[in-house]
Amino acid sequence: MKAxxxxxxxxxxxxxxxxxxxxxxxxxTFIARGVAVESGxxxxxMTDAETYQGALNRANNAAVAVPDADYWVGIEGGLEEKYGDxxxxxxxxxxxxxxxxxxxxxxxxxxxxxxxxxxxxxELGHADDIVFKRSNSKxxxxxVGILTSDVLTRTTYYEHAVILALIPFLNGDLTF
Numbered sequence: 001m002k003a004x005x006x007x008x009x010x011x012x013x014x015x016x017x018x019x020x021x022x023x024x025x026x027x028x029t030f031i032a033r034g035v036a037v038e039s040g041x042x043x044x045x046m047t048d049a050e051t052y053q054g055a056l057n058r059a060n061n062a063a064v065a066v067p068d069a070d071y072w073v074g075i076e077g078g079l080e081e082k083y084g085d086x087x088x089x090x091x092x093x094x095x096x097x098x099x100x101x102x103x104x105x106x107x108x109x110x111x112x113x114x115x116x117x118x119x120x121x122x123e124l125g126h127a128d129d130i131v132f133k134r135s136n137s138k139x140x141x142x143x144v145g146i147l148t149s150d151v152l153t154r155t156t157y158y159e160h161a162v163i164l165a166l167i168p169f170l171n172g173d174l175t176f
Contacts, residue, residue, distance in 0.1 A: 004032040005069040007039075007058030010139055013075045016155045020162025021071070024170055032073075037061035039076060044123040048089060051078025052104070055091035063097065071096050073165075075158055077142075079124060080107065086115040088124065088143050090158060092165040101176070103164035105157055108144060 004021060006014045011034075018032040038061060039045075039054035058074030066072075074093040079086055087107035094101045110118070117127035125138030132146050142154030168176040 001029045001031055002070040003068070004030050004071045004073060005062045005066045006032055006034045007037045007062035007072065007074045009034040009036050012139055012142065012154045013073075013158065016075070016158035017073045017162050019155070019159045020166060023159070024163055024166045035062055035065050037065050039074075041076070044118070045076060045078030046081075048078070048080045048091075048104075051076050051080070051089060052091040052093075052102075054078065055093040055102075059093040059095050059100075063095065073162070075162075077124070077138075079110075079118065082107070085109040086118060090161060092158065092161040094162070094165045094169070096169065099168050099172070099176070101165035101168040103161040103167075105161040108147065110143065111147075114143070 004017055006017045014032050014034045018030060021030045037058055040057035041050045041054040045051040045054050054076035055074040058076060059072045062072040072095050075090060077090040080089050088110055089107045090105040092103050113131045114127045117130060118124060124143060128137045128143050128146060129135055141150055144157045145153040
């Protein structure tokens, strides 16, 4: 059994890592657990670069916090102003201490009602809770789940990017 440490205690992030590893390596057994570590970026990253940095910092900080794991995973959700809209995005960084895999989710445009609250200083999850009359949606289906009626949930949204971040581990004979 291989140990995955996810740099968050959010069950959505832990489950998405567990699912991504299981799909990429179906012959192996993984157990994922979370650890609370600092991202080193703002609570609501507002650029692609800041979101990436948060994921990288989280993966590295998880490796320091729990050094006896096989893999460390940083998942950072963020926002990006692009083409006149505010987009939801996330970066995933996976490391085993020797190799590092990185991937970004697809982006999606946030509605103006949510965007206004974010520009007023709210984090995305809180803005979603206000607009959609929810509670703690970021630990449930998240913006992407709310906006797609759960065709994609926050878990499945992150899972695809975890899978893509694992490409270097599946292709160990190549240089990334």
